[in-house]
Every structure is written in structure tokens, then in C-alpha cells.
Amino acid sequence: MTIDWVFIGLLVGNLLAIMSYTMIYGDNILSKITEHIIIGVGMGYGLAINLYAIYNRGILKIPDKPYYIIPIILIIMLYFRFYKPLSWVYRYPTAILIAGGLGLGVRGILQGQFLDQIRGVLPPISPLIGVPAGTAINNLIILVGTMVSTIYFVFSREFKGPLKHVHKLGRYFLLIAFGAAYGATVLYRYELFGGVMQTLMLPEARTYSLLFAIVVIGILVYVFKTGRTEWELT
Amino acid sequence: MIEVGWVKRISNLDHRIITSVLIVVAIFPLAVPIQVPFTIQGYTTMYWDYITEIVPDGSTVGWLNNNVPMVDAQLGSGSTLTIVKLFQKECKIICFSLESTSPTLTTNYLNSAEKILGRELVYGVDYVELGYVPGMEAGLAAFLSDIPGFLGGRDMRGDSIAGMPIMEGIKDGGDMKDAVWGGGYSVNEDFAIRQWQVPYGTRLTSQAITMVVPSIVPYLATKQFYGILSGLRGSAELELLMKEPGNATGQLLGVSFSALYFVFILLLGNIIYAYEKITMKEEKR
Numbered sequence: 478m479t480i481d482w483v484f485i486g487l488l489v490g491n492l493l494a495i496m497s498y499t500m501i502y503g504d505n506i507l508s509k510i511t512e513h514i515i516i517g518v519g520m521g522y523g524l525a526i527n528l529y530a531i532y533n534r535g536i537l538k539i540p541d542k543p544y545y546i547i548p549i550i551l552i553i554m555l556y557f558r559f560y561k562p563l564s565w566v567y568r569y570p571t572a573i574l575i576a577g578g579l580g581l582g583v584r585g586i587l588q589g590q591f592l593d594q595i596r597g598v599l600p601p602i603s604p605l606i607g608v609p610a611g612t613a614i615n616n617l618i619i620l621v622g623t624m625v626s627t628i629y630f631v632f633s634r635e636f637k638g639p640l641k642h643v644h645k646l647g648r649y650f651l652l653i654a655f656g657a658a659y660g661a662t663v664l665y666r667y668e669l670f671g672g673v674m675q676t677l678m679l680p681e682a683r684t685y686s687l688l689f690a691i692v693v694i695g696i697l698v699y700v701f702k703t704g705r706t707e708w709e710l711t
Numbered sequence: 712m713i714e715v716g717w718v719k720r721i722s723n724l725d726h727r728i729i730t731s732v733l734i735v736v737a738i739f740p741l742a743v744p745i746q747v748p749f750t751i752q753g754y755t756t757m758y759w760d761y762i763t764e765i766v767p768d769g770s771t772v773g774w775l776n777n778n779v780p781m782v783d784a785q786l787g788s789g790s791t792l793t794i795v796k797l798f799q800k801e802c803k804i805i806c807f808s809l810e811s812t813s814p815t816l817t818t819n820y821l822n823s824a825e826k827i828l829g830r831e832l833v834y835g836v837d838y839v840e841l842g843y844v845p846g847m848e849a850g851l852a853a854f855l856s857d858i859p860g861f862l863g864g865r866d867m868r869g870d871s872i873a874g875m876p877i878m879e880g881i882k883d884g885g886d887m888k889d890a891v892w893g894g895g896y897s898v899n900e901d902f903a904i905r906q907w908q909v910p911y912g913t914r915l916t917s918q919a920i921t922m923v924v925p926s927i928v929p930y931l932a933t934k935q936f937y938g939i940l941s942g943l944r945g946s947a948e949l950e951l952l953m954k955e956p957g958n959a960t961g962q963l964l965g966v967s968f969s970a971l972y973f974v975f976i977l978l979l980g981n982i983i984y985a986y987e988k989i990t991m992k993e994e995k996r
Binding site for chain 2: 501522534538582584586589590593598654657662663668670672673674678
């Protein structure tokens, strides 16, 4: 008899999913166990994969490219943080990481996220005439929204008179943007939830999921009844 | 007084009841599947146009898949069907990831695509899996600046990429004229703009989780991204366009019900809040 490890993985995943959702009924032993398993597995997997990458793409290449020893030394220096007398050493690789990240980011920000974005809200990329009315209105909203939202962040002067309304309009545009972002976030969470539910309801796993749910509910009832976990919310 | 009692009871409703109802609302459409009609969004039409018309037939396409297991239910189907469409156009696909868990999913998508296509895909000719690129944005920049050098001449399986037909002439990011950016959870689409589109001029399209769609939209007008396959809805729309109804279409109703439930709770909460405010004012008078 061969063991279907993929199916076993699916069942383990489903059990953990049900256990982690018990969190909504209060912090309890099942949700805690799941949290620790997920954090442990995630950290372990990430560590193993990254160590493998460092070994294969770094350490093994040192004989051909001796300068590859530099990042390895920098990695080791990062761990000096845990040794108090020499903890200052970790600041050097951290500084290099920040500087490198900043430099890399800046090379594309100016063109890709600043100049191109300014270009993007103006004609000819976003024309207001010679296009269907719907497109023109959209482009106008984006143009006005960009300007007034930017004006909202001008803090060097007090907005009085007609300018006060521009400032207020900027705030409204920002609030609408926050609402849209929040709505998208909520929908994303529902999609995550829907995905988990779909995995639980897969035809081959459905019976097991139901069984797991019954067991988990039983345990929950037990821990709440016996007072091992507080039912009342604090 | 009785009315106020009810209002108080609803406003203090235990969140566990609200979430329990949500579970029922989300599960019901999965247990009793009903196909809901939906339209194709403009973002998906742009995405579709990109993969069907803009990407030249037979070209080599980069596919940076950053899907993690968490988002697989939303984007998995869309990813598989994108691969199918590209292979139908005789394109070659170079796969790599910035997330450590993504390469496994890449393999799954390729296997599923192979089944849908009904033909065997040749490794090293039709596609190659270069695996996990550590280092996020810095790693991506280093990888794209010298692909064979970064990999040490080996793919994810440890095979030499030197003799692979698909890797002929692939030295840096610019050698892939088109690419699909598969949005994950912690990987930011800005990385693609800063490290790929701007320095190499590669045309990009994006698969994104719903949460980050608003931050990608500004890149559409400037053609820094050609379309978005936005979350579950995008995947379902691609299933519709490819006439391959699957997981995403099945989930859509559950998510729609959940969203309606959320809107209902939101409205109810606000109505009760307003009612309480008005009642309190009247009582003060």
C-alpha cells in the first residue's frame, strides 16, 4: 500500500485551518497550538530554503569568486547583535543593507514612480478631449484628485478663503481612497476565507473536514465548560 | 423602552455570533454551487489583450510567480490558465520566484497546464524553473542584472542551464521582452517597476491579490503594467474567457455572499449608531 502524502498533507492542512479558526471564539489551546505550528513550520522552511540558497549561490562559489566571502562575513556580523559586548558590530551590515536597499530603490523611483506617474495623469496619456465622455470624466477625476490630494499635504501655510475648499476636497479624495483600499482589503480577506472553505469542502476531504469540525467543537465545548478557557470576552 | 433594548442588544452583539453566521454564509454556496453571472472587468480585458495579442507568438516570457499557499485559491487558477494561453501561443516561459514557497506552486501550475493542454511540455525547451531568488528587491535586481551568473549556471533542479535552448541569449532582464508579475503577499509590485520595467524596458502584466489592486491601477495608464488579473474575480473572469470554469468560478458566489453580509453588518452598525445618538439627544432634552 502506498501512502498518498499529498492527501495526508491536505487533511493536516484542513485540520489546522479548522483549529486556527477557533480563535474567533476566544484564545484557546487549539488556536495556540496551530499558531505555534504555523510559525515554527514557516520559520523552519524559510530558514532551510535561505540557507540552501546562501550555500549554493554563495559559499560554494567562493573558490571561483573570492569576493563572495564579503557578504558571508556581513551575514555573520549581523548575529553579533546577540552578543552584547560586541553588539555594535551588527550596525555595519545593517547600514550597508539600508544604503544598498535605498540606492536600489531610488534608481527606479524617480523615473518609474515619480515622473511616469506625473505623465500618467496628464494629456496625452490621460486626455480630457477627443475621448468618450466616460473616459474623459475618469481622467478628470484622477487629475483633480491627484492635485487636491497633494495640496492637502502642504503644511507650510494655512488654507483660508476659497483655498480652504480645495484643502477639504483633497481630504475627501483621500478618504474615498482609504475607503477603496479598506474595501479591497476586506474582500481579500473574504477571498482567503473562501479559499480555505473550498479546500475544506473538496469532495475527497469533505467527510474528514466534518469529522475534524465535530472533534474541534467537542474540544472547544469541553475547554469552555470546564473553564480552561474563558468564554466571557474581556 | 423595548425598542431601545433591542437596539442595545444588537449594538452589543457578540462578534462570535457575527463570525459564525459568516462561516455559514461562506460555506452555503460551496455546498450548493450555483453559477452566478458576472461581467469581465476592464483590467482583465487589458490582461487578456496582453497575453493574447501583445505578447508575440513564440517569444520567451518571464514569469515571476510570487504566489504563496495562502493566495493560491485566488490566483492559482488564473496563473495556470495564463500559462496555458502562453503555451497555446508557442511561447517559452522562464519561471522564478521571490517567495520561498512559490516554486512548489509553480510546478503545480505547470503540471495542471500540461493536463489542460493535453500535450507534454519539454523542460528546458518550453519552460525552465529557475527557483527561488532570495533577497526580495535587492535579490531581484541582482538576478536580473546577470541571470546565469546569479544562478551559478544551474536551475532549481541543479541542472546546467548552459545547454538549454530556452536560456539561449538570456543574459539579463532585458532579454525577456515580456513578463508576467505574479503578485504574492509580501512581494511588492513596485519592485517590478523599479528593478525590471524601468531599467530594462520589459513589458509587464500583473496578477494581484485584491488588496493591492488599487496600488497597481495608477501604473495602467502609463503602460507600466498591461492589465491586472485581480484576485479571485480576475481568475474567474479568465476561466470564463478561456471557457475553463474551475475553482475561482466556484468560489465567487461564496465571496459575493460574504461581501454582501459585510455590507449588511456595516449598514446595520451605522444605522444603530445613528439611532442611539438621536435617542440620546432626545433623552437629554
